[in-house]
Amino acid sequence: MRHHPYKRKPITVFSFFFLIYLNLHSPQTIEARNPSQFTINPSRHNVNIPEIKRHLHRFGYLQRNNVSFEQALSRYQKNLGLPITGKPDSDTLSHVRLPRCGFPDDVDSKTMAFHTKQKYVYFPGRPRWTRDIPLQLTYAFSQENLTPYLTPTQIQRVFRRAFAKWASVIPVSFVETEDYEIADIKIGFFAGDHGDGEPFDGVLGVLAHTFSPENGRLHLDKAETWAVDFHEQKSTVAVDLESVAVHEIGHVLGLGHSSVKDAAMYPTLKPRSKKVDLNVDDVVGVQSLYGTNPNFNLSSLLASETSTNVADGMLVRSEGVIYSTLGTLLVLGFLNL
Template sequence: MESFLKAQRGSHVNGISELKTYLHRFGYLLPENANFSDAFDATFESAILHFQSKLGLSLSGKLDFDTMSQISAPRCGVPDTISTFTLHGTRHYMYFPGKPRWARRMPMKLTYAFSPDYTIRYLSSSEIKAVFKRAFARWASVIPVSFVETEDYVYADIKIGFYHGEHGDSEPFDGVLGVLAHSFSPENGKVHLDAAETWAVDFRSEKSAVAMDLESVATHEIGHLLGLAHSSVKEAVMYPTLKPREKKLDLQLDDIEGVQALYGSNPNFNIGSLSESDISTNQAVNVLRKSTRSSILAIASTMTPKSSSHREGLSTSTVRSDPSSTIEASWTTSSGADSVIRDIDEFMDEVRADSDSVDRMVKGDDDDDCVDITTVGGPV
């Protein structure tokens, strides 16, 4: 870690090639040259700046502590930068390419079922079902969509199961604290969770240091099932990282606005039902974003725009197009995604051309609590 913290443009540090691989997997480096070197070059610096901007970090362009902590954090395998994603207004929710949603008559009803064969035994069926019932209810409370459990697994709209290793979708799980779960965008409806994880429904009874909160992951994955990609708001359910023994259950204003833009509002939902802290957090984002504008524009002015570049295909654990044109969302630390992306230079060119776009593409955040893992021995 210390050698990375001292690294700067022009230096060579063992391990930078692995960081380049990470940034490549999550959409920050283009795939023209897959044989990455340990050189801290201009392209790597641009990728770091883009990573820091997207995740609401200080724009240092260096491998500072917060940046390295975020790189080592458990996270979702969906890439953070995809050219067809659009940031809307002053919020930071995002969609999958094509803005897919469930196409049913409103009010909509979706059924869900649990695999009778692929489950875990240390949690009871009733505990697991109660967790998912609450997770579905959170989303149903803000949109005109209801979720009803059915025993008919074959014909259920949403299918939930726990799997070990290779399980038939070309996205094998890798054991404890690697890939946690993956789901698909509308209308595939599949939610796969890694059976090797220590899933917890109550941290008072589950003492493992690497226990993952099942309800938090379930709530996030349901967001993907509904069509949401990742938010750059750290407090949002759809932010890409989570740490062991952490809970992130409450939908934030950003999550709500994103899903309501797809499905409309539940007629019984009242913005007043959000807690005061939820609202103040989102207001603080708007204030801090203004102070970030000048920093972004200063960085953008030093860069030479290039033509936009794209990549297609698959990597070992990815957000990918399957035969039914769905997008997979994997919770992972070291596996990433090949998809259509926007490179840092095009991103900065757009920021420079229209300063208002900073409001759509940058999140300032004064939350000093780092959502990472530093106590489990590195990347998980």
């Protein structure tokens, strides 16, 4: 049946929230890194041009002769979700001083570290756990590699909640086992050079790193002051374990870093701060790998984020980003426009 060209279906409440959500997010891309890292805001010391060049060279941006300083700096800004100016402005200078992992961000296009998909990204080849759906993965903790700041029970509770965040949006369940050797996901706290080619660097800087599917290694820096309750842990450099756990599990599942600052997969975290909830960008990215948990309601998350952003005065012009995952296409089917 044909509809009259000037007759439109009414906009539903869900359509309204979804359209506002699109207006709240302007498209960006970011090249993610492996292993992952969280960092803190540095003090704003002067950063001279030679130091910036050393930083860009160390992390892969100036390793090709045909790349200018301005091009390398622009790529760095793009990867971190900063305003792309090609100049060493204040935002860029502050990020140059941020502690971070030693894995290079920008590499030759034939061996690019991650493939970009809108704001969320994947590992090369888009690896995922390739077992039957619904998928069940086991995880275990190294009893020889724990942290003195928390009890085993506290660590277990934190990771149980963190795994539940991801399990609520995809058809994947996570089951703890005591057998560390055979577990799919192996979790431990390690110090310095611990044999995986990615040594930790002490207090603050690189807090954790994880490897792509189906490796399953999830390592946290033992030197950090790990916390589950900031009321009890008063250290100024305390790091929230659940926030880091949620982020690292995203890497375990195959996600790279997002340029969306509210996303769990954004690469930085300040001391004494929490980011334990999944953003729509996190959800759409992981669902494109594993499908949708039939009990998950995306419209509720969209409405929640939209109302929060509108309340914060964050309404901005959008260029109409539409994610191309099956789950979101089904959602778009309900937009009675």
